[in-house]
Amino acid sequence: MPDLIDLRSDTVTRPTDAMRAAMVAAEVGDDVYGEDPTVRALEERVAGLFGHEAALFTPTGSLANVLAVGLLVAPGQEVLCESAAHIARAELGAHGAVSGVTMRTWTDPRGQVDLAAIEAMFAPDMGPFFVPTATVSVENTHNFAGGAVLPYADLVALRSWADSKPVRIHLDGARLWNAHVATGVPLADYGAVADVLAVCLSKGLGAPVGSLVVGPADLMAQARVRRKRLGGGMRQAGILAAAGLHALDHHLDRLADDHAHARLLAEACGVDPATVDTNIVVIPHDDAPRFVAAARDEGVLVSAVGPRTVRLVTHLDVPRAAAERAAKVLAALR
Numbered sequence: 158m159p160d161l162i163d164l165r166s167d168t169v170t171r172p173t174d175a176m177r178a179a180m181v182a183a184e185v186g187d188d189v190y191g192e193d194p195t196v197r198a199l200e201e202r203v204a205g206l207f208g209h210e211a212a213l214f215t216p217t218g219s220l221a222n223v224l225a226v227g228l229l230v231a232p233g234q235e236v237l238c239e240s241a242a243h244i245a246r247a248e249l250g251a252h253g254a255v256s257g258v259t260m261r262t263w264t265d266p267r268g269q270v271d272l273a274a275i276e277a278m279f280a281p282d283m284g285p286f287f288v289p290t291a292t293v294s295v296e297n298t299h300n301f302a303g304g305a306v307l308p309y310a311d312l313v314a315l316r317s318w319a320d321s322k323p324v325r326i327h328l329d330g331a332r333l334w335n336a337h338v339a340t341g342v343p344l345a346d347y348g349a350v351a352d353v354l355a356v357c358l359s360k361g362l363g364a365p366v367g368s369l370v371v372g373p374a375d376l377m378a379q380a381r382v383r384r385k386r387l388g389g390g391m392r393q394a395g396i397l398a399a400a401g402l403h404a405l406d407h408h409l410d411r412l413a414d415d416h417a418h419a420r421l422l423a424e425a426c427g428v429d430p431a432t433v434d435t436n437i438v439v440i441p442h443d444d445a446p447r448f449v450a451a452a453r454d455e456g457v458l459v460s461a462v463g464p465r466t467v468r469l470v471t472h473l474d475v476p477r478a479a480a481e482r483a484a485k486v487l488a489a490l491r
Contacts, residue, residue, distance in 0.1 A: 162483045163458045164422075167332075167415075167436060167472035170363040176403045183399035188214070188391050195395030199402050203356065203369050206405075207348030211377035212369045213384065214398055218331050219248045220389050221355035221368035223255055224380045226294065228353055228372070229325045232257030234291040236327065237278055239271075240264040241301040243329055244294055255387070259288055268299030270311040272318060279322065293319060296329040297336050297347070301462065304419070304437030304470075306336045312350040328354035331368070335361055335435040338412040361412050361436060362404035363473040366397045408473060412436070415471040418480035422469050425484035427491055438469040448490060455486045 163169045172180065186192035196214050204212040215221045222244050230236050236252070238245055240262035244252060252258040263274035275293055282289035293315065297307040312328075319326050328351035330336075337344050348354065353372035358364035370380050384390060391397075412435075420430035423438045442448045445461035452459050462468045469487075471480060 161456050161458055162475060162479045164469040164471065164475065164483060165458050165460045167360040167470045170359075170365075170473045172365050172400060173363070173473075175407065176363070176400050179399045179403040180396050183395045185393040185395035188394045189385065193393065193395040193398070195402070196391075196398040199398040200369065202402065202405065204371055206344045207354065207356075207371050208345035209348055209354075209371045210374040212371045213377050213380045214391075214394060214401075215368050215370060215384060215389055216366055216391065216397075218355060218357040218359075218368040219251060220384070220387065221357070221370045222248060222327075222329055223251050223387070224383050225327050225329075225353045225355045225370050225372070226252055226258060226292065227256040227383060228370075228376045228380055229292040229327055230256070230258045231291065233259075233288065235259045235261055235280070235288045236292045236294050237261055237263070237275055237290055238294040239268050239296065239299070239302075241268060241299070242294060242296050243300050243331065244296075246301065266302065267305045268296060268302030268307070269305070270295055270307055270315050272311070272314055275315070276318065279324065282323070290324060292325045292327050292352075294327040294329060296331075298332040298339075298435050298437070300332070300437065303433065303439035303468075304332065304335065304435035306339055306434040309340065309342045309346065309350075312347070316350040325352040326350060327352070330354045331357040332360055332435065334409060335412050335416070338410065339416060339435050358401040358404055361415060361472060362401070362408045364397070364400040364404045367401050411473070414477070415473070415475075418471040418475060418477065419469070421480055422471065422484050422487065425488040426469075436471045438471075440467040440469065441465060442467050451490050452487060455490070457483045457486045459487070 200212040298304045358367040415436040423430045
C-alpha cells in the first residue's frame with residue numbers, strides 16, 4: 158500500500174529539512190531569564206505583524222488561550238463565545254478549572270459573530286447578583302465550523318460595540334494565518350480588533366511546537382508570570398522558535414495551496430467547495446466511525462468529530478498528488 162495520507166489535522170506536519178536546519182543553527186539562551194535571542198526575535202516579529210506591543214511564546218495553543226482569556230476575565234466573570242468554539246469545546250474545561258472563568262454561548266452553524274445575540278447576552282456588573290460579562294471570544298478561522306472565516310466587517314462591528322461597553326475582545330487565531338491568506342485582510346487589521354489574541358505555529362505553518370499570545374506589553378508581562386506558574390516556562394526554546402521564524406518566512410503564502418486542496422476534496426466528497434473557506438472540510442455521514450475505518454483501510458486517515466461528522470484537514474505534508482489520490486479514495490467510499 159502507498160504511504161498513508163494523513164488528513165486528521167494540520168498538527169501532524171513534520172518539520173521540513175530546511176526547517177530542521179534552521180532549528181539546529183538557532184542561537185539560544187535561557188528564556189525563563191528572557192535571554193533566548195531567537196525567542197525574543199520571534200515574539201517581536203509576531204507582535205509587529207499584528208500591530209501589538211508584545212507577544213509571548215508558549216508551547217501549546219491551549220496554553221496560549223488559557224493565558225489570553227485569563228488576562229481579560231477575572232475569576233467569577235464570564236466570557237461569551239460561540240457554542241462550538243475551541244475554548245469551550247476542546248480545551249478540557251481549562252478556563253473554568255484553571256482560571257475560574259465561566260462561559261455563556263450563542264450558536265451559529267458557521268461559527269459566526271452574532272452581534273444581536275451577544276448584545277442580548279451581555280451582562281453588566283450589577284454588584285453581588287449576576288455574573289458580569291468581561292470578554293467576548295471569537296475564533297477565526299472556526300475549527301468546528303469547517304475552517305470558516307469570520308467576515309472582517311463583523312469583527313469591526315463587534316470591536317465597535319465592545320468599545321461602547323466595558324468589554325474586551327479575545328481572538329482565538331490558531332488558524333488566523335489561513336484567514337489572512339484566504340481574504341487578503343492584513344494581519345495588523347485582524348490584530349486591531351482584539352485586545353489579546355493567540356496564534357499557532359504548529360498547524361498550517363508546519364512548525365513542530367508553539368503558539369504565541371499577543372497584546373499590550375503590560376498584559377504580556379503578566380502572561381509571562383502566569384505561564385511560569387502553570388509550568389510553561391521554557392529554557393533554550395530558541396530551537397523551537399527558529400522553526401516558527403522559518404515557517405513565517407517560507408510557509409505562509411503556501412497556505413493557499415492547502416485551501417485549493419481542501420476544495421478538491423470537498424467536491425469529491427459531495428460538499429459544495431464554495432462553502433470551504435480554508436483548509437478544513439466537514440463531511441456529514443450516517444456512520445462517521447465506519448467511514449473513518451474504511452478510509453484508513455484504503456490508506457487515508459481522517460477524523461470523526463461526531464457520530465455523523467467527518468473532518469478532513471489539508472496541510473503542508475499533503476501535496477497536490479496526495480490530495481488527488483485521497484479524493485479518489487474518499488469519493489469511492491461515499
